[in-house]
Amino acid sequence: MNAPLVSVQDLSVQFHGHRNASALNRVSFELGEGEVLGLLGESGSGKSVTLRTLLRLYPEHNTRISGHIRIDGKDVLALKGHELELYRGGTVSMVFQEPGLAFDPVYTIGRQITEAIRVHEAVDENAARLQALQMLDRVQIPQAKQRFDTYPGELSGGMRQRAMIALALACKPKLLLADEPTTALDASVQIQILLLLRELQKETGMSVIFVTHDIGAAVEVADRIAVMYAGRIVEQGPVAGIVRRPRHPYTADLLASSVGMENRGKALVAIPGSPPDLACLPPGCSFAPRCAHAGDQCRHEVPPVIGIGNESLACFHPILPFTEAA
Amino acid sequence: ETVARYGISMADIPLTTGQPDRGAGAYQFTGHTLYDPLIAWEANISDRPGKLVPGLATNWKVDPKDNKKWLFTLRKGVKFHDGSEFNADAVIWNLDKVLADKSPQFDAKQSAQVRPRIPSIASYRKVNDYAVEITTKEVDALFPYQLPWFLISSPAQWEKMGKDWSQVAMHPSGTGPFKLDKLVPRERADLVKNNDYWDKKRLAKTDRIVLVPIPDAMTRVNALLNGQVDLIETPPPDVVPQLKSAGFKLVQNVTPHVWPYHFSTLPGSPWTDIRVRKAANLAIDRDAVVKLMNGLATPAVGQMDVTSPWFGKPAFKIRYDLAAARALMAQAGYTKEHPLVAKVIIAQGGTGQMLSLPMNEFIQQSLAEINIQVSFEVVELENLYLHWRSGAAADMNAGKGITAINLGYVTADPFYGITRFVDSRYVAPNGVNWGGYNNPKVDALVDKIRTTFNTRTQDGLLSKVHEIMVDDALMLWVVHDVNPHALSPKVKEFVQAQHWFQDLTTLRM
Amino acid sequence: MNTRPPTHSQDRGGPSQPLLIVRDLKKYFPVRGGLLDRKRKFVHAVDGVSFSVPKGKTLGIVGESGCGKSTTARLIAHLMAPDDGSMIFDGEGVAELGGIELKEFRRNLQMVFQDSYASLNPRLSIAETIAYGPRIHGVTTTEAGRLTQDLLFRVGLEPDQFGSRYPHELSGGQRQRVNIARALAFDPRMVILDEAVAALDKSVQAQVLNLLQELKAERQLTYLFISHDLHVVHYLSDHVMVMYLGEVVETGPVEDIYGHAAHPYTRALLSAVPSMDPDHRTEVPPLNGDPPNPIDPPDGCRFRDRCPHAHAVCAAQAPVLAAVGENVAHSVACHMNDRLSGHPEAKQENHA
Amino acid sequence: MLIYIFKRVLYAIPIALSVTVVSFILVYLAPGDPLNAIAPADAPAEVIQALKSAYGLDRPVPVQYGMWLLRAVQGDLGTSIASGRAVAGEVMSAVGNTLLLAGFAAFAGVLAGCILGALAGYHRGTWMDRAATVVSVIGVSIPHYWLGLVLTIVFSIWLGWFPAMGAGPDGSGAWLWDLAHLRYLVLPALTLSVIPMGIITRTVRALVADMLEQEFVVALRAKGLSGRAVFRHIAKNTAPTVLAVAGLQIGYLMGGSILVETVFAWPGTGYLLNTAIFQRDIPLLQGTLLVLCMFFVVLNLVVDILQPLIDPRMGRG
Amino acid sequence: MPVSLVIPVHAVVATPSRSYWAMVWHQLRRDPMALFISAILLLIILSAVFAPWLAPDDAYKGSMLHRLLPLGSEGHLLGTDELGRDMVSRLMYGGRISLLMGVVPVLAAFVIGTAIGLFAGYVGGTVNMAIMRVLDVFYAFPSVLLAVAISGALGPGMSNSLIALSLIFIPQVVRVAESVTTQVRKLDYIEAARMSGAGAFSIIRVHVLGNVLGPVFVYATGLLSVSMILASGLSFLGLGVKPPEPEWGLMLNTLRSAIYTNPWVAALPGALIFITSIAFNLLADSVRSAMDIRR
């Protein structure tokens, strides 16, 4: 097997401002070509920060990034100037959570897609427009020709998200970062978008990192799932494994507290408390205060990440021992 | 071509159709430059007060049989700028222009300007092509003094301009030493020399005079300093040192203009007591005011300047004497604990008001020294005129407790300077005897003046009236204006007359 | 488990009288059209909705965004005036002559909103927020304070610790607890929960859902539960009402709706839920297109342009809500349910 | 879009009408007698009365208003009492001059404001931001009439670089677009430009800083746009607001130049207004106020119409 | 089994709870800029308020012998004016009026404007429309023009200037108050309050006012300097305060002609207007950012 497309090692991100926050703590993962990784976690667990750091979207003056990011053979943290511009949107592109906010409201969507194409490909305006139009068609926007010249505000949420995907894929990226692309949408539309993403991924063979806090959505598209909690990846593994045999107590609790058809009439398993403040993380395992399995060690020591193959776990007291499943 | 650019203090070029608006000061700009009166005022001398001299009339005399009739012999061979002839018809036409409401050429604006200045005219007729007869309402020996205000414009030009006065304003035609070359309202007027002027002694010494209205005094000074204009009117006193040190000349002269507080002597006014009026006159350090004006004023010890033939010998010597003033106030019953309280209406500024606010504040401080507490009602000049014309008794004055008014008075002729303020028949609303002064002795003297055609006797009678005025301390006289001009070194000559009327033909670059 | 029949202190109509009956509720919002077109347009936000909520039960309302769920809730709470329709609360007409007074009605009916932050005044502390309502109704300061303490404690927030805090100092779940506590301050009989858990994280959502269940049992509450999360509705509701473009398309007991949905829209909604099984992923989207525009909805069946079973009759005629087979509790508005409608699939459906 | 414009124009009409009423009434509230302007100070009562009826000032105010409005819509604003010239002509030539001045000042102010504001917004929290903020605060805090004086003394009297007053060597009537004439514009325009510069700097700074936090800007960078390209987007997004503020500023400049025009003897509307106020020249005052306010109303209208052309969201709703 | 769900909280904010205004205050106190400006403003305000006690000399009485003394003259630290009055004293007394002219119209507009804005915003509908349209008319006048026109119409004088300025600011404040009220009115917590049976008055007082005051307050602080400059401009034009009252704008005007002979003294009133105005503006900025700290 050749080098993975994405290799992230010990990535830490700290924000300095009027409030310091360590948003990411030594996050490591790898992603092969054509693979779909679901990044699962509660609000504020650092999913978006991970994606944005991969694209180097944070301003340098108030962000401290350490660790290594290699994508498609490039040392991402060392990219500069024009190289960085080509990398963004060319090698890696992104779909945002709120399609309503992620488009420039004063340009037509057609122009915005065309613009992206022209940054990355040496084509003239007309060719780029044609290409953009094809992209709109490809994301199954009905009457793409008319929609081409509409402003983002004139489209429904679902259509906007499709357009966003078209924009992200217009320059044939190797890696697509999808940041909760369906959270803002209705269930009926969500499933359409999920299927579309899956289909496009198959067609193009690109890799995808799909961020969500909805396990169901992750299951629909991901090959592998990484569970994040308070800026760390606590568990990683193939979808089926995570869903059926969670090892980390957090993963297990998360699965259990998701309401399903079988829960009716029973009290739900709820994780007590709420996620920690990133500005003052507890000294040990950040889940320890809410964890039923936590011991003394958990409260004082950060559990190391143990990884085997494409699975990993950071827990002193896993529900299932790591080796057992490996 | 020699050009003199003249920064004038008006906000606009005065009316050019014949009778200028904007007061006496405007006559030097678009009055006596473009036009001539029947009787002119001698304005090209500076070392003595001018006198009446022939203008378009070579001669005038009162009919010995009927003292109301005046016969004017007109100058022959005078042509308007448009080439038409000046004659008796033109004079009648001009009289109709301002006095006959029904005449086609009647112009309300010009009429409004000049009618109050020629109140004596009752009727007129052409005697022959070069003689006209004017009848006055009553016998009025002072009548000739009214005529420098009445200017003759060309009837032919009015016809040529489609009988439209606003057209005439842009292309006026008179008989004066200058012609109007170009007029940009509010910005400039170009006067060019009239080489064919009938009075060769008064041929203009500069080819072109550009009048530039700059109402703001500081802006005017800046324009002068900066070389945008060559001379300006009334520089603010405080810039005089700067002007002098930068090599600019200041010229000034006695000017028939006084800056007084005009008292109300009506019942209820605190000024009815002559001791108070006198005390006020004694409380002012006039030299300090002159200093405040940086020398651009002379002390006033009466309505007239002491050099005036009408000043006379008043018994009451106005001077700065605090002790005497305090004594008078004490006699009148005012003390520190019970000061006299009075309200004076003043303007915040404007033509003829000099440094209105600082000067008034100075007076206020000075009077406070002798237990007179003055408060001010400050209004715009235009509004002040309304208060003035309405008289002290009017509700807008008496009703608000206003018992004195501060307004610069032009004192160029006997009527303007003296009689209109003291004649009881001119108590408002009939005239501007603002304070309601009523003295039968004075009234009798005024009557006598009107019927005295000998100038010397007339002057004597006027001095009498003036003496009474001063002895009665009818006003609080502070200073006379000196109508200062600042000239750049480029100006070679400018003769400043002792009058508001100035002769711009004397200006030489 | 609480098995007692609901015997609320204020109960009037008896256990069989539904707590709330809504008839033919309508609300059209005018859309500002062009100055030139004379015809005014309307958003048919709620278009003739009728239902009843039995005492002590939970009615779940589901539907896509914009179908009129919140509007229905606001109409019931009298936060906006309906264009048409009537309501009977425990046997008494609401806001009509001789009926229950609005102020009294509101004491009995409270509401919890979706946005936990926007529904709390940022300038008031938690305790002040909760005490505000009772104070309005003349409860003394001390009494209101005590009540607030009790309520905070009940919703799981330590009163001493949280009472003096401000909304921005709480997490989403905590804020929603405060909102619930506020709603309970009047000891209401009915609570409308408009997407009350939608904005919460899964782990916190479970806490709040548990709390809601407990409170319901403890205080014999009746819930009107609005959500677009079918799992949650299934978990909490006894009856479910499915709305589409301002109309009720199907209603019935939760088992019937989830077990034998009769309306194609309901079925589509149900299958739009992600599968949770990596080996059996969803392959075909059950619904195409976005929720349609409620301005001037289509004639006939409003769902027809997205319905795989649409037929001529669907365009010609609007289906009416009718019982599914013998089950009077379960009704649906679909031509396929009506044997006489002329829909080709109607018979098959019934014989199956 | 056409409908929007039509509606907006329609909406401007009652405003414009009310503006005429207010301008008319304001002037009537004024104490003092307009005839002072034309009659010499000591004119007798019958002269005044005659003038009053000649100018129609003796009729009831509503009648006067009606007549005035009727003539105003035909472009006849009456004749100035003081100068006897047609008010319309007076005002129009003054408006031309002020427009020249205000236009330059606004151009300079808006341009400088945009540049400073963009710099500050982009480099928020740096020394550049602070410097731009200081400049903008100075801009909005300085009494501009005072600034005018200072500038005149420095640049005109001491250095002699620019004229101290006037609108061209031969007056505004002969305005030419050459250096000799433009020199006259420098000081007054500079004085006037300080306030819009301050305000625009603040506006742009806030807008740009806010815009930079927007998700779509992140998205633009995420798709690989260069800084310059992103700036284009930001510029277009800020444009409607800047346009609105700039429009207001031009309006303020048109009406707010009273002192600058007085100080520099610039024959514009402010100058006209000042003389009109102090002379109680009612027709002139009414005419000037009316034209200025109408200008403002129309300016706002134009801005309102332009905005949705840039930002499609604004034309709806 | 009623489960009691008291959750151990370690998570949420460790800072002690303060009311919003206390937090703003706290924030302001930590802003060195704000402190510095406040100190300067306080100095100016105090010396104005206590002018009768602090002024070294009579502000109304001068001596012609000592007119226009330069800065640093003996007994007259900042020189004298054109009537020989002590500049220090005049500036202190002048501050009373200038500051009054800055503050009173804004205060009046703040109170009246907020009331109207709240009413219009809360009632909404056609009433709101009507009120706002009427105010639009005043908006159609550039503010300087309106100030000059109103002052010109009412006649010069301090009280008329105050009225004119208040009239100018009221529509602006109403706009801010109305738009915030309209926004706040739509928020769920207002609906929640209505659900608890509260009347309009109670809701406005408890729930709307507090949220509207903030933005209006920020806006009004910004108006302070505008008001002061406008007022001094009016005095400068001769439409404001009457002599011999010392007022900075008026002093600036009367001292204008001394600019060549005594430039520094002539510049003083202008400089004071400038400094105070800058201070007001910067304070407004600080208040704005301090009030921005929600969440």
Ligand code: HEM
């Ligand atoms: C030297 C003459 C003047 C110039 C250059 C001038 C020009 C301007 C300009 C361009 C503005 C910007 C519009 C704005 O910020 O709103 C403005 C506003 C202002 N002017 Fe002047 N105007 C002058 C006369 C006046 C007068 C006569 C006054 C007082 C009556 C005045 C006081 C102000 C004030 C306080 C503002 C801020 C008003 C606001 O922000 O709404 N200025 N002026």
Ligand SMILES: Nc1ncnc2c1ncn2[C@@H]1O[C@H](COP(=O)(O)OP(=O)(O)OP(=O)(O)O)[C@@H](O)[C@H]1O
């Ligand atoms: N620019 C920033 N400056 C400071 N803190 C930040 C910044 N961006 C994110 N954070 C903090 O980092 C943490 C992680 O945020 P992130 O947006 O990655 O969460 P998330 O997992 O995407 O959550 P959600 O599901 O809500 O999108 C949050 O606590 C957030 O407050």
Ligand SMILES: Nc1ncnc2c1ncn2[C@@H]1O[C@H](COP(=O)(O)OP(=O)(O)OP(=O)(O)O)[C@@H](O)[C@H]1O
């Ligand atoms: N005040 C209003 N004015 C105009 N239209 C409104 C108003 N309130 C709601 N609507 C419209 O009425 C329709 C129904 O809205 P409603 O909020 O009831 O939907 P919902 O089912 O609650 O949707 P969601 O799931 O998004 O909350 C929508 O199209 C909405 O745009």
Ligand SMILES: [Mg+2]
């Ligand atoms: Mg996120």
Ligand SMILES: [Mg+2]
């Ligand atoms: Mg809703």
